[in-house]
Amino acid sequence: MDAPLRLIASNPLDQLAKTVEALLVVASAPLTAQDLAEAAADDPERVEAALGLVGERYREGRSGIVLEHVxxxxxxRASREAAEACARLIEKPAQRNLSQAALETLAIVAYLGPCTRPxxxxxxxxxxxxxxxxLxxxxxxxxxxxxxxxxxAIRYRTTPLFERVFGLESLSELPRLDDLGAGVDEIRDRLHAVAEKRTA
Amino acid sequence: MIVRELELDLDAFEGPFDLLLTLVLKDELDLVELDVAAIVLAFLERLFERDELDLDACGEFLVLISALLELKARGLFPEEAAELAELEPEQAAEELARRLAEYRRMKEAAGWLRERLEVEGDRYFRIGPAPLAPKVEPTLAPHDPARLAAALRLMAVPPPEVSLAHMALRFPPVVQFLERFRSVLKRRSRFDFDQEVGELSRIEQAVAFLALLELRREGEISIEQAAPFAPIRISRSDVEREDSWTLRSA
Known part of the structure; x- marks a missing residue:
């Protein structure tokens, strides 16, 4: 499929693809296929197919604009090639200077949310x-x-902006908690060794 | 300055500091009743009186007072203290390991997020409020106009008029009670308001009270009531007692 894929006029999805493209341009937050289908007054499955066409046209390396599922x-979003130019134009207030404490808090809210400050x-x-x-x-x-x-107590959860900033399709893309925390067993063994000495 | 000899004059205790500590340790004095702040104040006052900073005394005092505070805190939260005390070293190690593991996982997750941020840092997109148009409400299914009219007609019937008969209150004339009280006062120099009107209806009692106020205004009687809701005692003005509280003297 290396041949350039044109939105051929005879393709029945052509008109819908244009509509989807237009909707994505005016939106300031990610739109689900359902959102798009409702706005375009069309069938969700046809919208998915049209998204395939739009995605093909707007992909990294091919266009300055890239369609992403996020x-x-x-x-x-802007293509990565244009990142430097974009950086000169706009700020990224959401993720600038995130402290270690903020990142740890963010991780806890992402995994355990909704959860409280306590x-x-x-x-x-x-x-x-x-x-x-x-945050x-x-x-x-x-x-x-x-x-x-x-x-x-007020409970908190991460926002769609969080997933977008970190480039996640959804929270399920986070690494599994069980896969984190290497060396935990070693700590446990050492603590138990100390405890045994104290009981002895 | 010797901290142990610090003289205390508290609500719960009076005497030297070391006696207080002894009593506390022997459980003869309940720490809950002890105002620790007052002890600190007493110490500070003594310190200022001497006008020199006695570091040894301060250090000793800090140790003692913090021990006292810890004891008091444990006393205030007995269940928690028991819970901690019951933990065997093995259990304590396990609990500590569990907490450490939980934190370590989150710390690594934070590290993952930081790496992700670096990798995804060159993604730029438009951020802003999403001024999405409100969703169109689905239109209702078509209805038969005749049925709609029938339903409306049903609602358009005026409701039955509510009877207000019970609202018409009959107020007996005030004069009736003025005369009644005056005749009572001719026979007796004083009487109890509640006893006099006790058998009357609420409305009549209210009017009787108005009559009472009227008589009081005319200066014919004086009224006494020892406390709110206490019996109201009425007496003829000419037999008013001086030692009792009256409206006139107030």
């Missing part, structure tokens, strides 16, 4: 107030109701 939807504090062992405030301000996490059991 945060559970479809969106246009949950984050319990795992990190230090207060998470400023990290949570910073809220950046729009990477948002409030998600209250935990009625824990005295009505």
């Amino acid at each position: 945060a559970g939807g479809w969106a246009f 949950d984050v504090t319990r795992i990190r062992g230090v207060a998470a107030d400023s990290a949570v405030a910073s 809220l301000e950046r729009g990477l996490i948002s409030e998600a109701g209250r935990d009625e059991e824990a005295g009505g």
Whole structure:
């Protein structure tokens, strides 16, 4: 399939592909196939097919605009080749200078969310107030109701912007928790060795 | 300055500091009732009186007072203390390992996110509020106009008029009670309001009270009530007692 694929006029999806393209240009957040189908007043399956055509046309190396599947939807972004030029034009306030504390908090909210500030504090062992405030301000996490059991503490979860900034199709793209934490067993063994000495 | 000899004058305890500590350790004094801040204040006052910084005394005091605070904190949260004390070294090690593992995983996840950010750092996209048009509500299925009209007609029937008969309150004239009270006061110099009107209806009692106020305004009677909701006692003005509280004297 190296031959350039044109949107041939006789292709029945041609008109729909143009509509999808237009919708993606005006949207400022990823659109799901369902969103697109509703806006285009067309069948979701045909929209998926049309997205295939649009994706073929707007792919890395072929166009300055790239169609990507991100945060559970479809969106246009700039090609990576244009990144430097883009950097001179716009700021990236959402991810600039993210501290270690903020990243750890973000990881906890991404994996355990919706979770409360006390949950984050319990795992990190230090207060998470400023990290949570910073992530809220950046729009990477948002409030998600209250935990009625824990005295009505506000719960947080990551936003679609988080998935977009980190280039994730969905949260399931995060590495499995079981695959993280190498060396944990070693620590456990050492702790148990110390405990045995104390009981002896 | 010797910290142990610091004289204390607290609500729960009076005497030297070391006696206080002894009593606390023997469980003869409940720490919950002890105002630790007051001890700190007493110490600071003594310190200022001497006008020189006695580091040894300060250090000793800090150690003692912090031990006291720890004891008090444990006393205030007895269940938690028991929970921690019950942990065997093995269990404690396991609990610690579990917490460490949980944190380590999240720390690595954070590291993964940081790497991801570096890799994905050259992706630029438009961010902004999503001014999506409101979703069009699905239109209702067509309805038979005749049925709609019938339904409307049903609702258009005026509701039955509500009877207001019970709202018309009958107020007996105030004069009736003025005369009644005056005749009572001719026979007796004082009477109890509640006893006098106890058998009357609520409305009549209210009007009777108005009559009472009227008599009081005319200066014919004085009214006494020891406390809110206490019996109201009425007496003729000419037999008013001086030692009792009256509206007139107030």
